[in-house]
Amino acid sequence: DTGVSQDPRHKITKRGQNVTFRCDPISEHNRLYWYRQTLGQGPEFLTYFQNEAQLEKSRLLSDRFSAERPKGSFSTLEIQRTEQGDSAMYLCASSRGQGGREQYFGPGTRLTVT
Amino acid sequence: AQSVTQLGSHVSVSEGALVLLRCNYSSSVPPYLFWYVQYPNQGLQLLLKYTTGATLVKGINGFEAEFKKSETSFHLTKPSAHMSDAAEYFCAVSASGAQKLVFGQGTRLTINP
Numbered sequence: 094d095t096g097v098s099q100d101p102r103h104k105i106t107k108r109g110q111n112v113t114f115r116c117d118p119i120s121e122h123n124r125l126y127w128y129r130q131t132l133g134q135g136p137e138f139l140t141y142f143q144n145e146a147q148l149e150k151s152r153l154l155s156d157r158f159s160a161e162r163p164k165g166s167f168s169t170l171e172i173q174r175t176e177q178g179d180s181a182m183y184l185c186a187s188s189r190g191q192g193g194r195e196q197y198f199g200p201g202t203r204l205t206v207t
Numbered sequence: 208a209q210s211v212t213q214l215g216s217h218v219s220v221s222e223g224a225l226v227l228l229r230c231n232y233s234s235s236v237p238p239y240l241f242w243y244v245q246y247p248n249q250g251l252q253l254l255l256k257y258t259t260g261a262t263l264v265k266g267i268n269g270f271e272a273e274f275k276k277s278e279t280s281f282h283l284t285k286p287s288a289h290m291s292d293a294a295e296y297f298c299a300v301s302a303s304g305a306q307k308l309v310f311g312q313g314t315r316l317t318i319n320p
Binding site for chain 1: 211216241243248249250251252253256297299306307308309310311312313
């Protein structure tokens with residue numbers, strides 16, 4: 094069990110650029126989640142996958158955001174035309190089994206939009 | 208819908224003193240409740256969880272929490288604080304059939320020597 098990994102750990106980009114983050118879940122976990130955390134706040138749910146199917150998306154996930162999990166393993170989160178308000182920590186988590194199972198979090202990707 | 212309120216954005220205690228971090232939740236269905244800890248520039252680590260059964264839940268690092276349905280509370284306690292407990296603590300709730308976690312705003316715990 095190597096834990097959830099995320100890449101990159103830090104990303105600085107200029108407003109208007111596109112960015113993509115990657116998450117590798119714990120290998121036997123079939124559920125993968127994305128959250129966003131701004132300074133001084135708790136994480137907010139963005140979206141989640143069961144295997145390769147995206148089953149729920151938050152209203153926070155505007156049309157500039159897209160997430161994929163093409164083969165039910167790693168996932169990518171892309172933000173197009175970044176805005177300063179997108180600056181945040183993007184957290185990925187994974188779990189297995191039914192609802193209520195604990196989610197294991199990665200170290201996060203900190204995005205700074207200048 | 209679920210929501211979480213953590214009372215006190217910042218709690219400060221002396222080393223060796225009791226730690227009490229408060230969490231109240233709202234849920235229209237039986238909740239699953241969690242406490243996570245976050246150290247600076249790191250992800251979240253699960254401390255403990257309540258799903259069903261015993262209402263007093265023991266977690267890692269000497270922490271425990273009690274689910275009180277009548278009070279809609281899930282407060283986190285530790286009998287004796289250690290310097291290494293200084294971190295941000297988050298309470299979270301999910302509906303029993305749902306997948307997403309809904310987090311409180313967090314409580315920053317400071318330990319005074």
